[in-house]
Amino acid sequence: MKIDINDLLQVQDEEKVINYKRLFFLLLQNWYWLVGLTFLGAAGGYLFGQFTPQTYKIDSSIIVPEDKNALNLGSLFENDMPGLGKVTINNEIELLKSYTLNHRVVDNLNWRTAWYEDDFLIWKGLYSKEPFLVQETDTGVNAEGVYLRLTPKENNQYRIEADGTGLVNNEEVDISFSETLTLGEPFQNEFFNFTLHPKEGAEKLEDREFRFVFQNINKQTFNYLKQIQVVQTDKQGEVIRLSLEGAEPLRNIHYLNELIRVYLDLKLELQxxxxxxxxxxxxxxxxxxxxxxxxxxxxxxxxxxxxxxxxxxxxxxxxxxxxxxxxxxxxxxxxxxxxxxxxxxxxxxxxxxxxxxxxxxxxxxxxxxxxxxxxxxxxxxxxxxxxxxxxxxxxxxxxxxxxxxxxxxxxxxxxxxxxxxxxxxxxxxxxxxxxxxxxxxxxxxxxxxxxxxxxxxxxxxxxxxxxxxxxxxxxxxxxxxxxxxxxxDPARMERIVPTGRGNLILLIFGAFLGLALPVIVILLADQLNSKIHLQEDVERLTKLTIIGNVLHSRNKSELVVIDHPTAPISESYRTIRTNLQYKFSEPGQKVIGIHSISPGEGKTFNSTNLASILAMNEKKTLLIGADMRKPRLHQLFNLNNNNGLSNYLVGQSNTNDITQPSLIDNLWVIPSGPIPPNPAELLERPRMQELMDWAKKEFDYIIFDNAPVSMVTDGLITCRYTDLNLFILRYGVSNKDQLKFINEITGKGVMPNAALVINDIKLDGYGYSYSYKYAYGKGYYAEK
Incomplete structure (x- = not known):
């Protein structure tokens, strides 16, 4: 059968369609990963909620009239100042988010230090509740950006230590030390120069863990630029909303209000x-x-x-x-x-x-x-x-x-x-x-x-x-x-909105991530895996008929249909034998070519067992070993390979000399014979046609066991004499790209009347053909 080029294009289009049934069984095959990682994700989400500080959103809003005089100077200069101070909402939003304006805000607030307290695996901010006062000297230098860990002790003493990288005169330096000092006593080294003074209640802080950091004004500005949201509430309106989200709402309230104050002062100054x-x-x-x-x-x-x-x-x-x-x-x-x-x-x-x-x-x-x-x-x-x-x-x-x-x-x-x-x-x-x-x-x-x-x-x-x-x-x-x-609305405590996700939401989100991760990995691995694992892998890549599916054999025997006639694999070959009558549409068709794209796909195994099952049906069958490069057929039947197909093609033997009966009734074998230097040229000789004319008169079925077609042209030569060409694809071994090669040679008519046989299908999972597992996995057939 010649495949139309339009069918091939249709196959390529179908490759782009998502096969949800295939995806379902692919994921079901890895269910234990999905369940395990979903549970771990849910547990991680719950723990994340427990050990993440609660965050709050603070906002403030202003009205900025657009395309109006932003500055009112009375009637003295109205005629002298046409269009003075016209503003647009987008420009004002950019001004509020500008580095220069926010730098002024940080400078005005003068948040030189930030304090935190250890609260069971998280550090809780202590804005406006600092346990100590930090006094800096006018001439001393204090490294910025490195956290100083502080533990109060008895008798107004405290332990201070640091281990990290900080900025000294805008240069990064490694800092590491640990000392014990007394409150009110100056602390000096090459990185710091300050004095800690106690506040009211400092005597109740023993053995609690604190840390503080000298903040860099430029980094503070950049941090707030990343956090602040300035948006126009309505594209048709003139209202701008400013918002900040963080774990210290009071700090953000002060920042937003100072930002608006500095913004108004700047507008007045400019105008x-x-x-x-x-x-x-x-x-x-x-x-x-x-x-x-x-x-x-x-x-x-x-x-x-x-x-x-x-x-x-x-x-x-x-x-x-x-x-x-x-x-x-x-x-x-x-x-x-x-x-x-x-x-x-x-x-x-x-x-x-x-x-x-x-x-x-x-x-x-x-x-x-x-x-x-x-x-x-x-x-x-x-x-x-x-x-x-x-x-x-x-x-x-x-x-x-x-x-x-x-x-x-x-x-x-x-x-x-x-x-x-x-x-x-x-x-x-x-x-x-x-x-x-x-x-x-x-x-x-x-x-x-x-x-x-x-x-x-x-x-x-x-x-x-x-x-x-x-x-x-x-x-x-x-x-x-x-x-x-x-x-x-200025920023105020009454407008605080908690934004930390609830434990239930975090648990669901964690479970979703835990489920999504293995799904993505499985699907990605499937996309990267070029082997055939599912029946849909074949069906969506080619229009060729799958004439049969050969199940995996747990026996070591090569002639499974003879040695284990009741095994499920033997039934696979009976199904193929039945399907052959639908492929031989015209009288006199009896020649079958068995092909594979690469070695190791079970070409000889399937040739032998298909020939055996035909012979068991009282059909006189001839099996020809056409692979004259790496012959193996004679070994399966324990025959002499000194005289075979190669001898006949060079004129050294006749048909009676090379045709050998096997131990199976109705099955004769022509082995490949000694390995010649030119197998393809021998197959091209007229004696090959003479052999086929003789065989068609003497036998009901003729089967060619060919060499791999992607490596040599031998199989493409023998297909001239065949009525049906069967390509063997092996589950988990054959490559999906091989189907493109098969489509190409069948679509161009090089290999006519082609069909597929899928070999070595395993029924121990949700693999290639789940329907076959159902059919053969219920114990109707038992291997012996």
Whole structure:
């Protein structure tokens, strides 16, 4: 029978389908591993629950309005600050999880040491219940990260010991020592320098076991970054929930509350820095103008007193007012020009724009300039916040830098135009001042001096008043500044939720792991095992018919059907004999080829017993030893191998010379004969066809015992003369890949009308064919 290529593809697809029946019997075969490890897993889960400290979850929640002004400065600067402080929930979550912010929290809390007490195989944390006070010296060094074991003794003495690795000046060192000291007595060695002081009740601590560790602030920060959970409770909402889980709930409560406090302070600091810079700028200007105003006022008063001048003439008053207005305008233009130049310098140096005051502080009311400066300041603030948690290649940060560059370029072009305009205005004012000064020269000398002094005084006073007004406005705005972030629920003891798994859950989980481990190992071993162990291994890998299953023989006899006719294995061959009539679909078909892929699969054993069972059915049977490379057939029947198939094929003998009767009625044997140098070439000779023509006339069945087909081509030659080709596969020995080879040669028509015989099936477990165990294992057949 030729196997269609589509059938082979279907077989490959079926390989991917899980056979649950096969898996069931595979696991049932190893039931003792499943039961034992499930019990051990359940016991381990129970013990884990008993010796694992109870953990608790603490949470806190805040509202962070999205896309709104996060800082409320009142109405003074609302028009000057479009879009200031816009936030997004994702950015705020990253800020709360940033290393920089959490490092500040750990630094503020100053948890220099952590204490634990031995509580029967576990170390219980003693946060806020430390048995002793640890006093460090300003100059001493204490190794961080290594646990110091401490046992209080009588008379305020204690034993302290360490054995581990710690950090000294950020370098790892091995530490090992054991000493006995007195409380209040300094402890010093090359690794530590501290003093333990007793707390109230310390005399009741004798023989209890404690340990403490000097903590590294960087490692503390990293530990909390691993533990803290910051999530948005609802994708459409503005609520952020922060949570921590651990064995010391009070410690986590303090941490969460401090984190929120530091977060709010940072937000306020980031969002008011522009106003603080403006305040610093005004204070610096006021410091210089105050002295100038005092000097100008004193000079003006002394001049009037000395020259007894009370008022100016009408012409002098007009000239002074004109000059004062020009100088006031000129002064404003010069201040603005200086501001423009300073701002341009910042842009060219690519410095943070938040370090310069807003344009409105110096009286610049240009809407375009104000909008660009505030927009750039906002972008720098957003980048500063984002930089707490994002790397340089972060897509959001990259886009933000591009936007900063664009706004920077727009602002630079605007400033160049404003500088040109300011310089033109100053030159125009200079020209007007020159013309008015000619009128001033026509006035009396004292009046000219009076005008100059009074003009300088009034100008300084106006600038001073203007700056004081701006300063008051900014101080009021800063005093009213609030961060538009609300704390919904601070972390507190009432919100503690136990999270330690219950003993029942741990027991079930442990049992599940105990069961899963052997299941995984068994299934993995099965996948890695390429041998045939189950009938489904064959059925899912080939479409060839399994014509029979040969059970394992417990007898040493090779001719089991003769020596043990009532044994189950003999019934296996009777089943094969019956099934042959279904494979011989046409009259005259009588030649059977017995093949194997590799040696040791029972090819000769099955050839001999199949031929014997046919002969026992009164069928004249001829068994031909076609394996002329490693012949063994003659040994089973105790025949002479000096004259056999090889002699006939080379023309040395005839059919009567090589055909030998066996001790079994109706069974004749042609042994392989002496081993020739060229067995395949001999099988190709015309005499082989002559032998088959003679045998078909004389015998009812002809059986070829062939050499393994994967090693030599002998079997592929003899299959030209066969009507049925049986491949022998041995349970636990044959490889699954052999079926692919069989599929290939049968699918291409090289080996026509092929079928399978599974050999050596054991019935002592849930192995290859559980149905056969049921059929043959009930004692209907008994081996003798």
């Amino acid at each position: 008011t820095q522009t106003q603080k810079r403006s305040l610093e700028f005004i204070d610096k200007q006021l410091s210089g103008i105050s002295d100038s105003l005092n000097v100008a006022g004193t000079t003006f008063t002394e001049f009037r007193s000395r020259n007894q001048i009370i008022d100016l003439s009408a012409q002098g008053t007009l000239v002074m007012e004109q000059l004062s207005e020009i100088e006031r305008q000129k002064s404003q233009q010069q201040i603005q020009l200086e501001y423009f130049r300073n701002l341009l310098t910042y842009l060219e140096k690519d410095e943070n724009i938040n370090q310069i005051s807003t344009p409105s502080v110096v009286g610049i009311q240009d809407p375009s300039l104000n909008a660009l400066v505030l927009r750039l300041g906002e972008l720098y603030s957003r980048r500063e916040v984002l930089s707490f948690s994002a790397y340089e290649n972060n897509p959001t940060l990259v886009l933000l830098n591009k936007e900063i560059a664009q706004v920077n370029e727009q602002l630079r072009e605007n400033l160049l135009n404003l500088i040109d305009n300011a310089q033109i205005s100053i030159r125009s004012l200079d020209a007007r001042q020159t013309r008015i000064n000619s009128d001033l020269n026509n006035l009396p000398g004292q009046e000219q001096q009076m005008i100059n002094i009074q003009r300088k005084y009034q100008l300084t006073s106006e600038i001073y008043t203007f700056l004081l007004q701006k300063r008051a406005e900014i101080e009021i705005a800063l005093a009213a500044a609030v961060v538009d972030i609300q704390i919904i």
